[in-house]
Amino acid sequence: MAKTGFLKLREKLAYGFGDLASVLYWQTFMLYFTFFYTDVFVIPAAAASTMFLVSRVWDGINDPLMGIVADRTETRWGKFRPYLLWMCVPFAVMGVLTFTTPDFGPTGKLVWAYATFIGLMMLYTAVNIPYTALLGVITPDPAERTSVSSIKFMFAFGAGFIVSASLLPMVSALGGGDDAKGWSLSFVVYGIAAVVFFLIAFAGTRERVRPPRTQKPSIKRDLSELVTNVPWLLLLATTMAWVLFVAVRSSVTVHYFKYYVGTQDLVLPFLGAKTYTFEWIVSAFNTIGQAASLVGVLLVSWFARQVGKKNAFIILFASGVVLTAAFFWLKPEQVLLMFVLQIVSSLTSGPLCVLLWAMYADSADYGEWKRGRRTTGLVFSASTMSQKFGWAFGAFVSLQLMAQLGFAPNVDQTPDTLRGLLLLMSLIPAVFGILSIVIVCFYPLNEHKLADIEKVLNERRAAEGATTPAG
Structure with missing residues (x-):
């Protein structure tokens, strides 16, 4: 890395592999978890909803705890990278157990669901919080962090593409008509891949930004300064509303196509007239959305440089909200129009996560500039708490x-x-999207302010020697 903070492409790509691993699971959580538990695991929708609420609230509480632990970890590999090495195998094993359907009665199955889902999410936290926090210390340069964030989410949407295109067909192929068996075996495949990808991210990256040498450990001060970090608080609320926009819609996408759209006779380019099942339609719908999001991620860094990260977020999200709301007026047979709206809305709203995570890294810089303390792990972990x-x-x-x-x-x-x-699928998530846009309008860190902060921090770090890479 040069003194200006620029990273070599190979390190950016290595970092991206961590999200390729994580999103094999996160995309499944978004698109298929409610479907898996109601239609494959077969527990009542009301019981599944309570399980989601209890387990994810508990998981969210774990996030800042993990961030505090990671901030205080000291190894020859740094604070955050070691967790990619230590936690990847237990995480993959728990993934297989979570998607295994035991031959228990209703109570036994519900206990199994709670235990495995909570265990999976705790291990996800243990590997993903440090991985995400690594974005804040891999380089001190804000523009480079946006670039790294873009590559991270290129890999993320690549993983989303893989899940959308392969999971349901793989379940069918490996299960041979037994969906429960197919889900379990599919996560053996995903688990092996995830371990390899996490190890690539561990081996190929370095940590360069360290807390000030004069900073003394204090959980009370860390928490106090976090909750008084105004840019971070606004991002937290923005993220919460944005996640609700995505989560409400994603939770019912498979149900929408199975029960509302159903099997359709379509005439498609290059494929001709054919009868398509809902499984094929929803897999294609999600896959094309991931492909469009990936294109958006390739363009978002350029767009953010032109208008600023905050303005880019507002412009892109407003388009996605309008296109999502439009689904309310679509009829079941208007499948091609559904695909068109999916492509355009994914192109504009898919890159939003790139901007949000780059802005979180900026808020960590703001906290260090304002108070003289850096709590990168806590900033990112408390932010993922809002996601969960x-x-x-x-x-x-x-x-x-x-x-x-x-x-x-x-x-x-x-x-x-x-x-x-x-x-x-339409109007309810659109309301949450509007709320997210309103909140982010108050976010105070523009590019001019960030340049001033970066200059001051670079001077401090040069004086303290706080940017030495961890091996």
């Missing part, structure tokens, strides 16, 4: 509404249930 709370509440709202409207798996749904699915 958002996912918990989003899935809870979706499943509770479905239960209240009489949803039952694997049967024809009532008109009220179908209308509920339509609202959860």
Whole structure:
């Protein structure tokens, strides 16, 4: 890395492999967890919603605890990288257990679901919080962090593409008609891949930004300064509303296509006229969305340089909100129009996570500049806590509404249930999207302010020698 803070491409790519591993699971959580538990594991929607809420709230509480632990970890590899090495195998093993359906009664299955899901998410926290915090210490340069964040999410959307395109077909192929067996074996495959990818991220990256040498460990001061970091608080609220936008919709996407759209006779370019099952349609819908998001990620760094990260977030998200709301007026047979809206909305709203995580790294710089203390792990872990709370509440709202409207798996749904699915796919997430845009309007760190902060911090770090790479 040159003195200016620029990273070589190979290190940026190595860092991206960590998200390739993580999102094999996170994309499954987003798109298929509610479907897996209601239609494969077969527990009632209301019971599944409570499990999601309880387990993810508990998991969210663990995030800042993990951040505090990581900030205080000292090894020859740094503070955050070692957890990629230590936790990748236990995480993969727990993934297989989570997607294994035991031959238990209703109570036993629910206990198994709670135990394995909570265990999986705790291990996800143990590997992903340090991995995410690594973004804040891999380089001191804010523009380079946006570039690294873009590559991170290129790999993330690549993993999303893999899950969307391969998971349901792989379940079918490996299960041979037994979906429960297919899900379990599929996560043996994903688990092996995840271990390899985490190890690449561990071996190929370095930590360069250290806390000031004069900083004394103090959990009380760290927490106090975090909750008085105004840019971080605004990002936290923005992220919560954004995650609700994504989570509510993603939680019912498979149900929407299974029960509202169903099997369709379509005439598609290059494929001609054919009857397509809902599994094929939803897999193609999610896959094309991931591909469009990946294109958006390739362009977002350039766009953010033109208008600033905050303005880029507002412009792109506003487009995604409008296109999501438009699903309310689509009929089941308008599948091609659904795909068009998915492509454009994914192109604009897919890159938002790139901007958010780069802005979180900026807020860590702000905290160090303002107070003289750097708590990178805590900043990122408390931020992922908001994500998990958002996912918990989003899935809870979706499943509770479905239960209240009489949803039952694997049967024809009532008109009220179908209308509920339509609202959860369109207008309800759009409301959360509008809220997120309103909140981010108050975010105070523009590019001019960040340049001033970077200059001051570089002078301090040069004087203290706080940017020596960890091996």
